[in-house]
Amino acid sequence: xxxxxxxxxxxxxxxxxDKSIKCEQNLGHDTMYWYKQDSKKFLKIMFSYNNKELIINxxxxxxxxxxxxxxxxxxxxxxxxxxxxxxxxxxASSQEWSQGRAYEQxxxxxxxxxxx
Amino acid sequence: GQQVMQIPQYQHVxxxxxxxxxxxxxxxxSNIQWYKxxxxxxxxxxxxxxxxxxxxxxxxxxxxxxxxxxxSSLHITAxxxxxxxxxxxxxxxxxxxxxxxxxxxxxxxxx
Numbered sequence: 001x002x003x004x005x006x007x008x009x010x011x012x013x014x015x016x017x018d019k020s021i022k023c024e025q026n027l028g029h030d031t032m033y034w035y036k037q038d039s040k041k042f043l044k045i046m047f048s049y050n051n052k053e054l055i056i057n058x059x060x061x062x063x064x065x066x067x068x069x070x071x072x073x074x075x076x077x078x079x080x081x082x083x084x085x086x087x088x089x090x091x092a093s094s095q096e097w098s099q100g101r102a103y104e105q106x107x108x109x110x111x112x113x114x115x116x
Numbered sequence: 117g118q119q120v121m122q123i124p125q126y127q128h129v130x131x132x133x134x135x136x137x138x139x140x141x142x143x144x145x146s147n148i149q150w151y152k153x154x155x156x157x158x159x160x161x162x163x164x165x166x167x168x169x170x171x172x173x174x175x176x177x178x179x180x181x182x183x184x185x186x187x188s189s190l191h192i193t194a195x196x197x198x199x200x201x202x203x204x205x206x207x208x209x210x211x212x213x214x215x216x217x218x219x220x221x222x223x224x225x226x227x
Contacts, residue, residue, distance in 0.1 A: 041202055042217070042220070044217070048213070055213065058214075090159070102146070104164060105149075105159075106161070107159045108158060
């Protein structure tokens with residue numbers, strides 16, 4: 001069974017369209033993340049949810065809206081797609097930080113988004 | 117802003133040679149994690165270091181966390197072709213929960 005899954009794996013779309021990426025984890029983790037990896041392989045955190053509550057919201061355009069219907073799911077909706085949104089988007093999950101202790105993140109396989 | 121730089125950006129080695137990547141943060145980190153991403157793959161957790169000056173080993177891999185908790189290193193002894201990939205360090209600035217990933221070091225191993 002895949003621990004963190006994402007759909008779709010590939011997404012090719014035109015500028016101005018709206019698209020969603022779905023993420024599910026079956027690890028029982030409380031915290032989920034969205035990362036963006038650009039063409040230079042830089043990984044940057046976009047959002048983090050803990051128990052369905054948004055705890056990290058980086059300086060991401062408000063065209064990007066995460067939604068967490070439950071602890072096991074974190075979806076990413078993108079409005080009015082732009083060329084610069086082309087990247088690989090990774091979902092990840094981890095146990096909740098506890099008494100100052102952090103835990104490893106488990107990454108999904110990624111969604112390669114190409115905006116034309 | 118907070119930055120985590122890694123050097124070198126790229127490294128090509130002959131199989132059997134050693135390899136080291138260095139991770140430097142502009143701020144103190146509460147812990148450091150290392151990840152490996154194979155070409156076309158996703159980051160996979162390798163290890164976490166928490167204490168100042170901590171050193172951990174995993175077979176041919178040695179990880180170190182600096183005394184000031186602002187830098188770290190990963191050393192691979194006698195590289196193998198299976199070590200190919202991009203190695204990332206990541207850590208949250210003290211007092212935050214936000215992991216900042218390093219710029220990554222892409223390793224190629226020539227057989």
